Amino acid sequence: MxxxxxxxxxxxxxxxxxxxxxxxxxxxxxxxxxxxxxxxxxxxxxxxxxxxxxxxxxxxxxxxxxxxxxxxxxxxxxxxxxxxxxxxxxxxxxxxxxxxxxxxxxxxxxxxxxxxxxxxxxxxxxxxxxxxxxxxxxxxxxxxxxxxxxxxxxxxxxxxxxxPLRGVRITEDCIACGDCLENCSFKAIYQRDDRFIIDHTKCDVCGDCYTICPTNAVEIVIEDP
Ligand code: SF4
Ligand code: SF4
The missing domain is CATH 2.30.110.10 (Electron Transport, Fmn-binding Protein; Chain A)
Structure with missing residues (x-):
């Protein structure tokens, strides 16, 4: 813009x-x-x-x-x-x-x-x-x-x-269980091979993936502007 x-x-x-x-x-x-x-x-x-x-x-x-x-x-x-x-x-x-x-x-x-x-x-x-x-x-x-x-x-x-990135992202601790993708009502998570990735243009930072992840692979990121 x-x-x-x-x-x-x-x-x-x-x-x-x-x-x-x-x-x-x-x-x-x-x-x-x-x-x-x-x-x-x-x-x-x-x-x-x-x-x-x-x-x-x-x-x-x-x-x-x-x-x-x-x-x-x-x-x-x-x-x-x-x-x-x-x-x-x-x-x-x-x-x-x-x-x-x-x-x-x-x-x-x-x-x-x-x-x-x-x-x-x-x-x-x-x-x-x-x-x-x-x-x-x-x-x-x-x-x-x-x-x-x-x-x-x-x-x-x-x-x-x-x-700045202010939201959540998936780290190397991901075991590719797919639970986050299944539960994201904003359709903001996609899979590429065995990687799960958050599309920040669609993510509301609602936290559902953060709370559901069995390995705590979703981290909160608050970058300085
Ligand atoms: S819920 Fe956690 S471990 Fe499972 S695919 Fe998502 S980020 Fe990876
Ligand atoms: S924070 Fe919410 S909207 Fe963003 S990827 Fe996780 S479940 Fe989807």
Whole structure:
């Protein structure tokens, strides 16, 4: 995914949850991304808000959202039902963009020009750019209404970041019993000769294989970004 694909996924949602850290405590609020260019994704806030203070203290933010429906309905047994859709999240480093820089960028970017006009109308407004980040689109169809597997996860990164592996994988301790493949409701495990392999684009990290494996061959991996 390039930066325009990532922006389009967020923009389709509109209102997003932005998370920051405030003196060690997580904080969230609703905001939106209003533009992108080759340098990253852009959002605005006012310098008078706690959000601004938190952004400046850490220079980091995490953003997520869900499309097309955020409400949860229930089936006849009372189990939750999620209409097919996707979630998206991105986490990374931000920098404040001086107004003169924004104006210069906006000369050939209509989305950024809207930001300039907004700042001229509301002088306490300022702009941030998420310039280095990693994230994921988590496309779900849990009831397999439109395809033969529940998930399609697509990782992305930009601005010098890499996509870390955060999930489970099968180690050399595997004795090829096949129990994990049989019990993976996400159809995320496949066999190649006598090797069992997890396809991370389909894996929910639900843990069923981790708990069922007789030799503890499934390990949890949480790489640093
Ligand atoms: S359950 Fe464990 S031992 Fe059996 S195939 Fe899966 S990873 Fe290998
Ligand atoms: S964690 Fe869950 S979804 Fe992923 S491979 Fe194991 S059983 Fe399948």
């Amino acid at each position: 390039d930066i325009s694909d990532i922006y389009d996924k967020f923009d389709q949602i509109g209102c997003l949850t932005f998370a920051t850290i405030d003196n060690g405590m997580p904080q969230t609020r609703i905001a939106h991304l209003f533009a992108y260019d080759n340098d990253g994704l852009y959002f605005r806030t006012m310098i008078t808000k706690p959000f601004y203070d938190q952004l400046k203290k850490t220079d980091k933010v995490s953003i997520c959202g869900m499309y097309p429906k955020t409400s949860v309905s229930h089936d006849e047994e009372g189990m939750p039902y999620f209409a097919p859709g996707y979630t998206i999240r991105a986490t990374g480093d931000i920098k404040e963009i001086p107004l003169e820089t924004l104006k210069s960028k906006a000369a050939d970017n209509d989305m950024l020009m809207l930001g300039v006009k907004d700042i001229e109308r509301y002088p306490a407004m300022t702009t941030f750019c998420l310039h280095s980040a990693w994230g994921e689109v988590y496309d779900f169809d849990f009831e397999m209404e439109h395809r033969s597997h529940k998930l399609l996860r697509t990782g992305f990164c930009f601005g010098g970041r890499r996509i």
